[in-house]
Amino acid sequence: MKETEFAAPLLDWYRRAARDLPWRRTQDPYCIWVSEVMLQQTRVAAVVGYYARFLDAFPTVNALADASEEALLSRWQGLGYYSRARNLHRAAKEIVRRGGFPETADELRTLPGIGAYTAGAIASAAFGERAPAVDGNVLRVMSRLSDNHGDILAPSVRREIEAEVSARFPATAEAARIFNQALMELGATVCVPNGPPKCGECPVSGYCLGLARGTAETLPVRAAKKARRVEERTVLVLCRGGRTALRKRPARGLLAGLWEFPNVAGALTEAEVAAQLSAWGLSASDWLRKLSAKHIFTHIEWHMTGYVLSVDGADSQGFAWADAVALREYAMPSAFARFREAAAEIIRPLRHRTTPSPHSGGGENLSSENSILETSNS
C-alpha cells in the first residue's frame, strides 16, 4: 500500500462515527490548545465542563495572559496537575509578547509546557500541518498496526511511532487537520485499552499486522512502573471564631503556590499535635473530629490523618484565616477536599452550635472517621 492510502478509510470512518466534542468544532489554536492541555491526564467526559467554563472566563489568549494566577488556578480547581495551568499562563504571556500564536509545530514547541504531542495536535488541527501528535491512544494503535513489540514508554519507540504516523499523513491540509484526531478516536473507541480491540469494527483492519499475526491483544508492550512512595502526613483543620487556618504552599515543587490546611510529616498522635500547636503559638480548646484520607499523585501517595480542632491564640505562622465564604475561593488541590468539607461544616455553624464538644484539650472522646479518598491527581 501507499502509506497515505491508509488515511482514506480512517478519515471516512472518523467523519461518520467520531464523537461530537466541542474542541473538534473549532480551528482556533487557542481553544484547541486549552482542550489538549486539559485532556492530558483527565477523561474527556470530565474535561467538557471545565473547557466551557475556562473559555467563558478566559475567551482569548490575551484574556488568559492578563488573568491573575489566583483566578486561573481557581478555574483549574479539580482538574489537578496544576503545573499544566501555570505553563498555560506562562505560554499565553509569551504568545502575547511575541505578537501572535505560532503556526508551526516547531515554533509551538518553544513555548513553556508545549511538547511534541501538544505542538503536533495544535499545528495539525488549527493549521493543517502534517505533524504527528502521539499520545497513549496513538501509541497503542500504532504498535498494534505495525506489530511493534518495543516498550512504548521508551523514547526510541515513541520516535519510531512518530515517524510511522508522519509517513501515513494524508496530503491535503484539510485532511491533515483531522488525521491525528482520527487516530486518537480509533484508540479511544475501537482499538481500546481495556479488553480486546474491536477489530471487527475497525476501518483500518486491512492494514493491521497485529491482527494478521494474532499479536494485537498482547500489544502494546509497556515496562512495569516503579511503585509509588508512600508519605504519611497529619493535616490540621484549625478553627477559630468561625474561620479556618490556611497557608500557601511554596512556589516550587508539588502543588506549588496552592493553598492548603497546615500539615506536617508523619502520623501524629493527639499529644504530638498539641505540641505542634504550641510551637505555632496556638492551643486546642476543642478536639472536634478525626478523619483520614488518601491521595494518589503520579509518584507519591499521601496517607493523611486529619484533626479538626477549635483553637485559641495568635499563630506565629502568618496563617490566612478564611471564613466559610472565603474558603470556597482559595485555590486548593483536591488532595484536601475531604478536609475542606470538614472545615466548612464546622466554621459555618460555629456560632450556633448547640451541642458542646465533650471535652477540651484532650483526645479520649474524639470521634474518629475513616474517609478514604482515592483520586489520581497532582
Ligand code: SF4
Ligand atoms: S485491527 Fe484491531 S488491533 Fe488493529 S488497529 Fe484495528 S482495532 Fe486495533
